Amino acid sequence: MDIRKRFRDTVTAIPADASLAILHDTDADGICSAVIVAKALRKLGHNVLFLHDTKNRASLGKKTYGIISKKKISYLFTTDKAMDSNPAIIQQLEKLCTLIVFDHHHLENDITSDKTLLIKPQLFSKIPPSQYPTSKLVYDFFAELVDVTEWDWLSAAGVISDASYRTWRDFIDAVHRRHKVATPDPIFSSELAKVGQYITTATLYDEKMIGKIVAIVDTANEYKDILHLLRVYVEPVREEINKWIASFTSRTEHYADAALYWYEIESRFPVSSIVSTRLSMEDSHATYIVAERRGKVLALSLRRQDGAVNCINLVKAGILGIKNATGGGHIPAAGGQAPYSKKEEIKKKMLSYLRLKAS
Secondary structure (H helix, E strand, O other), X not given: OOHHHHHHHHHHOOOOOOOEEXXXXXXXXXXXXXXXXXXXXXXXXXXXXXXXXXXOOOOOOHHHHHHHHHOOOOEEEEEOOOHHHXXXXXXXXXXXXXXXXXXXXXXXXXXXXXXXXXXXXXXXOXXXXXXXXXXXXXXXXXXXXXXXXXXXXXXXXXXXXOOOOOOOHHXXXXXXXXOOOOOXXXXXXXXXXXXXXXXXXXXXXXXXXXXXXXXXXXXXXXXXXXHHHHHHHHHHHHHHHHHHHHOHHHHOEEEHHHOEEEEEEOOOOOOHHHHHHHHHOOOOOOEEEEEEEEOOEEEEEEEOOOOOOOHHHHHHHHHOOOOOOEEEEXXXXXXXXXXXXXXXXXHXXXXXXXXXXXX
């Protein structure tokens, strides 16, 4: 199957009066890619509805399904959500609409059908999926239908946020030149990189604001608009992140035989993902797990930057057999959730996995 051709045929055949929605993840890559899709679809003459589901980041729950049904959505685009992890919900959605799934996570199930088009890098490219963020994926695919150049800064922000600059250096550097922005080293201090950082930080400040944040990104004329409008939410979250980074040495549990740093935090903002990413940049040859308590829920953020440990397999090993636990992601970066009461059991399983691998 020629994925690109099927995509072009599907999108160009959407009736003018069709009801369209975009279901997106709530990190920078998920939001930037959703906005690119929305802007491209509007150029093609369509109106769109943005949807997000913070309780079901990999897929969607009953509430979101109910909205799709009530709004009579006939075409559903998804960005940066591992929809193939839940074939059952796909089968339910296919009774309501046609699905176009943009995602760059691990391929779990082939959900492609007459009603569903799954677009993942591993299905058409040799680039590792973790290095082909969804914001670049949608940019490349829609570029064959409309001129997307004016939104290249959104794609660049998503790519940098997902630590994929080394793969897309030529593209990112060209975007910086086009917008007359310096390309610093490290790239994470770039003004375009800050776009992704501000989006992510604002969503951590208050998840009830996600709809507002998406609207701000969607209506922004240039990257400076994002930095201006979201700046107010950045400092409180940044202070919280820096607090936990500074406490790492005194609070972490280091298991040298497993090359593991297990770090427990309980923050007023859900910062485990950012904390684990920043810590792992200090030592790419160790595994970092930030375990964050959120009420009765244990949020896990796993990082291993050299790829020597598959974080997807590690999180799945930790939550194996635990009811109401979920996990997934990429080889160098994955996440999961489970009942907090199962924390010690999960830690024990992960240590066993790492020690067996190291032996």
